[in-house]
Amino acid sequence: MTSLCIVGAGAAGAGAADALSDTDIDVTVLEKSRGVCGRAATRRKDGCRYDHGANYVKDPDDRTTAFVRDLGEDGLIDITEPVWTFDSSGRLSEGDSRDDHKFNWTEGMTQLAKRLFARADAEVKNATRVAAIDREGERWSVVDTDGNGHGPFDALLLTPPAPQTAALLADTRWDDGRLPRLREAVGAVQYRTIRTYVLHYPFEQDRPWYGLVNVDKAHDIGWVSREECKAGHVPDGESLLVVQMSPAWSTAHYDDPLDESVDVVAEKVATLLDDPALSTPDWYDDQGWRYALPDEGVSDVVHEAEDDGLFFAGDWVAGAARVHAALWNGIEQGERIGEHLAASRL
Ligand SMILES: Cc1cc2nc3c(=O)[nH]c(=O)nc-3n(C[C@H](O)[C@H](O)[C@H](O)COP(=O)(O)OP(=O)(O)OC[C@H]3O[C@@H](n4cnc5c(N)ncnc54)[C@H](O)[C@@H]3O)c2cc1C
Incomplete structure (x- = not known):
């Protein structure tokens, strides 16, 4: 052997x-x-489950769908809500929703x-x-x-x-x-650094998208997504945002204390989503990914x-x-x- x-x-x-x-x-x-x-990570807290690293598995070459289905349909999620885009001025657009499939699992990404x-x-x-x-x-x-x-x-x-x-x-x-x-x-x-913030709210949010991605790479926020769009992640009546800050912001604020930097991040999110209530999450979490994404x-x-x-x-x-x-x-x-x-x- x-x-x-x-x-x-x-x-x-x-x-x-x-x-x-x-x-x-x-x-x-x-x-x-x-x-x-x-980096395809899942954490649990206060009855919620959230993917604070990779958000989902996509299938750009038509071979991953069969592969993940073969691992078992039980608990497999294909997120149906779209990913929209935003630019440095904070303007939201529907985008092209190019990811046909956005696979995840009720128990989170670690299921893979x-x-x-x-x-x-x-x-x-x-x-x-x-x-x-x-x-x-x-x-x-x-x-x-x-x-x-x-x-x-x-x-x-x-x-x-x-x-x-x-x-x-x-x-x-x-x-x-x-x-x-x-x-x-x-x-x-070379790698880009990302600091992820997790913001929880004791109320639901009615929005037409699952995720928002910054396409001109010039906003302090790189990505926002709603974990309640994934079955098994957030109890009814609550909402949880996963916010990935841009590589430039993340590098500059990597070691800032969470209790202070979360106020800055939540304020940016409230402005982007045009809802002052989002500036005061009832609990929060974070994760620094020093080696988040290889450049090449x-x-x-x-x-x-x-x-x-x-x-x-x-x-x-x-x-x-x-x-x-x-x-x-x-x-x-x-x-x-x-x-x-x-x-x-x-
Ligand atoms: C914030 C964030 C968001 C992302 N979003 C997406 C997304 O939505 N969709 C997508 O497709 N991709 C996304 N990605 C990228 C995706 O997560 C990675 O490309 C993928 O998970 C890399 O897998 P890997 O096995 O190559 O490396 P890793 O997942 O990094 O696995 C390497 C493993 O090695 C272990 N390790 C390291 N050093 C040692 C050691 N000395 N001894 C033993 N073990 C060690 C680590 O703990 C780790 O478990 C995201 C990444 C980040 C950070």
Whole structure:
């Protein structure tokens, strides 16, 4: 039996595990947080459930719909209300509602990875942050931040965002000329930062849209959406807005205390939506995403070490900051790993 270690249990890591579920490869998944699905994140508070990272999975290439349906129709949501647009002056327009499908689940976005890992019957070791990588002979071992060793494995798949993967490559012991090139290529991928605010109100809102996106990228707010449009997220009689601030605003205010900055954000939301009542949410929450969205994909250098069992996957490898892109990249890399390990046994 051959073995694989997947670092990171986001959409890419889950896709890779799923792609290998019919093989006899022994898969170990190491994930630093207590949950799964990475930036496609869901949180619960005061009877509400909200997706404070990715809002939904779209299907631009007609293959994701069948895939998510195959994971089970139970609890699957396709948000019907449209996404409208707004510009820097705060003018709202109907937009082109180009996302035919906006998939989510009554229990939130994390269902994507939960369902994939369950189908793959893969065990995820949570609260395990990988700190260093070692090449031992022809195999790979990793050490976590508690000093525990894992492996050796025949192949290693790294899926954290590029800056976090670059940090792992900086702590990799492998005497090979490809390592400096990999470090440089992965370290060069730039990211946008997003600070998400969650605003809850003890009243309903009657609006014709699910989400609003700022199309000229010149407003302090980048995105607003109504979680009550997703079944199972917000009790009747309440409303909950997910507000993603622009990368420029988020970078400038990343460390501002929540209790102070939420007043500024709620005021901006009240102005945008032309409703003074929105300036005083009855409770709120936030999440900073330092590495929210990769600006571009990594160079092909990232595939140079695959002959030696070192693989990479994620939205930054796919070159698109989207859940479906990370998912399909994970699936494709999982299939390549399967071929590599099958060939290595011949
Ligand atoms: C605010 C926000 C809104 C977004 N909205 C949308 C949207 O509406 N639709 C859409 O399609 N996309 C959206 N995206 C983008 C989408 O979330 C990502 O493209 C996608 O989730 C990336 O998946 P991934 O598996 O590549 O990476 P991740 O989800 O980042 O998964 C990587 C995993 O690696 C783990 N990890 C990191 N370092 C280590 C380590 N050292 N050891 C162990 N584990 C580690 C992380 O905890 C994480 O779970 C949004 C992103 C953000 C931040």
